[in-house]
Amino acid sequence: MFKIKTYNAISSKGLERFNPKTYEVGGAVADADAYVLRSQKLHGEPVPPSLLAVARAGAGVNNIPVGEYGQQGIVVFNTPGANANAVKELVLAGMLLTTRGILPGIEYARSLGTMTDSAEMHQLLEKEKSRFAGTELRGKTLGIVGLGAIGSMVADTALALGMKVLGFDPALSIDAAWRLSNAVQRMENLPSLLARSDFVSIHVPALESTRHMIDAAALSGIKPGAVLLNFARETIVDPAAILQSLDAGRLGRYVSDFPEPGLSTHDKCIAMPHIGASTEESEENCAVMAADQIMEFLENGNIVNSVNYPAVRMDRTPGATRLAIANENVAGVLGSVLSVLADAKLNVIDMINRSRDELAYNLIDLSSAPDETAIKAIGNVAHVIRVRVI
């Protein structure tokens, strides 16, 4: 029986993937083999020795100590692209909320709620509507910082609306480059993008390298009156610099899914309570992907969409016993493991070894099951972090 501890609202469509005959799943599960979570912060939380894997049903993993967990042999997964469409749609809403008098217009229409005469109401609305007039998106320039799953979808939508799209992403993956429309104009640096964009939408992960990438210096070069949209994370911007730029009349509007004290009530801010991924569809997509990845790892040792371990996949050899070994990526570990197996007269039928930065991972299919002594001996090989028999 595998034990899965859940945090946050995980869609039942995902949780239903776990067969109740072989999985115990719930928020109160103790000694979990794996966690499935969304934005639950794990930094500083005690780690049960039983924990083998964590699946983030979503994109951002800044709530998980990914590096530390890797050193302990805990594989961390996310669900790339599974909620990108939900964020894209809210970015579009964010742009429209700044260009049209939607929010004050709704408030005004509501304020007439006590009127009873329809003709009188319409006369008043027609008289006052010019206060809520706006501008169009077509023909305007959108600068996108980070052209991954969300950024590339935002680009497609903006292009379809007749906007000009600029992009900046110095770390763009080959897969992401293939997904990206060639109508997106590449910017060599952030200041060039900021100087030319009527709207700037940020879609980068929260890393040390992206912390406060929008600071006072960046804002000093932003196109006057530009709208900045932050559906990425609060750490990407310096809130004091945003406030200063809004008050100085340089930055036009700030739309954020990550409200900050002092900004959320500002007249030129539109703040939302981190609802970018909160759609039925995205919650289902993320939960299904997270559950499938966790099951594949627990049952077969295969790793897909990890953020700390390499992608590793090997078909099961019928009748074989599988060893899954996580180790530090230093020379000689695999050789030592294989000599333990040879000494124990265990025959290797198939194997795969992959590394990623400081960590490595191996799947070894054996024609017969190793005994406790052999497993212990593998666990004692220098730099081996974790051994699992599947």
Ligand SMILES: NC(=O)C1=CN([C@@H]2O[C@H](COP(=O)(O)OP(=O)(O)OC[C@H]3O[C@@H](n4cnc5c(N)ncnc54)[C@H](O)[C@@H]3O)[C@@H](O)[C@H]2O)C=CC1
């Ligand atoms: N508001 C919400 O509910 C949601 C927020 N997010 C946030 O959005 C972020 C992006 O999500 P995805 O597009 O799915 O991730 P992704 O990994 O597909 O794309 C991120 C892109 O940012 C680029 N990047 C990294 N550092 C950069 C830098 N310094 N300058 C420019 N580009 C840089 C990467 O090369 C990559 O192409 C997540 O990490 C998360 O923080 C994601 C989903 C929902």
Ligand SMILES: O=C(O)C(=O)COP(=O)(O)O
């Ligand atoms: O996927 C992400 O990075 C998100 O920010 C979504 O967060 P959530 O799952 O809605 O708590």
